[in-house]
Amino acid sequence: MPAQAVQTPNDAEGCVWLDLLDPTPQEQALAEQLCGQPLPTLADLNAIESSSRISVRKGAAFLSSPLLKKTGTEFQTMPVGFILTEDRLFTIRFQSYQAFEAVTQLVAEQAPAMPAMPATGAAAGSVIAPPHGVVFHASEILVTLIETIVDRLADILESVGDLLDTLSHDIFRQRPQTRVKRNIASWQRDLLQRVGSSGSLCSRMRDTLLGLERIALFLSESRKAAAAAPAPGSAMPVLSVGTRRITPATPGEEEIGPAAYTLPGALRARIATVSRDLSSLDAYLSQAQDKVEFLLDATLGFINIEQNGVMKVLTVVSFIGVAPTLVAGIYGMNFRNIPELNWAFGYWYALGLMGATTVLPLLWFWKKGWLGGIS
Template sequence: MLKMYRSQSDDWRSAGTELAPEIIWIDLLNPSPEEKQFAERMANIRVPSEDSLSEIEVSSRLIRDHNLLYLSSPAVRLDEEGEAHITPIGFIIGPRVLVTIRFSPLPTFDSVANRIASDDSENGMCVFTSLLEDMVDRGADVLEHLGKTTDDLSKAVFKGGLVRAKRPVRSSRRLREALSNVGVLADRLAKARDVLLGVGRIASFAGDVGGEWITPPSKKRLEAVSKDVSSLSDYETRLSDKIQLLLDAVLGFISIQQNDLFKILTIVSVVGVPPTILVGVWGMNFKNMPELNWTFGYPLACLAVIASGLLPLLWFKRHGWFD
């Protein structure tokens, strides 16, 4: 039995002037003006624009207008290159029909659409609850993946895998890659946090405000969604702290590597000072320089230059500068 209209299909074109009694969901994907007019006429609603759904104020995302709930929340979409982007989605919930507005394909909607074709969903609130449950499940999967990636990167950082390279250039490249990976993890975690925060808000609001026509099973499911979001938020907080620790550690290793480089430059500059002084003294064109008349003056001068360079090296080694 057909339970929904989708803007990317021809179902809405063949619809009459009244909403069929079996329809409980109208899904608008990047709707055209004609599709917006169809949804507004059939469900007696107003379809918000993408800009209004993107507003961050809570008062703009959680609205009750007479017997309808206008809700919005961010979602994550993946482009062709696998990059994650935030996209808004809107929910308009009535006593019987749910209208969703989105501007990018999302796997959650396809999964729930296939599921309601065979389940016993009674109204739009049941579909809305299923969408939130699927979003929470996918958010949990994302956090698990981020947690595993963070653990792998943590092992590479704290067990010395990034700074074992004998060549400083190779070690610096690995540290830059690690710093870039930490930035990617932090960005994806921030997007997951935005989605979970939005889901938690609209689930709590719908459960509290839609009390007149929300069914007891749907209310319990929304409460479960809120609890799941709360537990995932705690996990996300711990993961965020771990990523911050990784960021500080990578930056610390980079600072240590820079200090080692400056230490090498300091040693080279100090070692080169005494030979330079000796060569400068003996290079002066004075007539009365007894060393010029010595038989072994030149070999002794070479030994003095070499010794003046070796003595600072031995001093640095004795004081642990090469450790």
């Protein structure tokens, strides 16, 4: 069966994957009825504690992670929730992601040919049945989703590398000397904004990779966790008193035998490969963050050089005005016994002295190279 809208419990009969895209309260309630327990809300998915992002209740695994998405030229993150039960996968998201659409298209291509039903609701269910009669398990859909998301994140990281290379070229390239000061200031402001955007993108990417790494680690060790589950009656009572909406298991609900979210061997191998891919992406991201810090220091260094050049000019201008002012102040004093007072060339002598005290410092500054290269 292809993807279709789920508006009643009967519509979800046999569905393996139930996807909630920005669900309404009615759709959230219907999904909770199908799941048999409360589903996390947007506030629950935004929680940053590890115990809130990965928890188990009544045999179902509640997983969540922030997910990075590119919208135009901007990047933003929104939380995505995965609830894996014994026979169904519930996904909760609040914006569209290309990875989800790609997986939906992938399973639709492998589904038997039959009339497509348009999905008109925010909660859509899919019965994933290939032509050969092998029905995909919910855990396989989850692993496929995570693999596709990691592939998309790798593409974004590749674009980040190209972005940083372009930014590095723009920072260190030779600028034309004819550029006016206001254009230089605008150029520097644009560089700082681009460096800041790159740093924000790397930070959002790290949050996404960290969340996915936790999910991959949990799924890869699910068999070990299930094997360590206590036998009936051997565990201490578990209190369900708490302030969180998603609470631990209540007494009598301890896991017995393999958990429903335990992955088979082939899927554990795939999720282990995903973990290695995430580790390599994390290493690449660390290198990108180091480069962002380097480019930020370089940009600030060039700005300081420009400011030092401006201050140098101001210092020279202020200094060459000190000596002429001193000469004018001396000969402007109203004393009777000034030697040059009655001298016929005293006025021209004073003007020449002021001119010399202006030109000589300029020549000295020019010889030192303090005036060269200042545009």
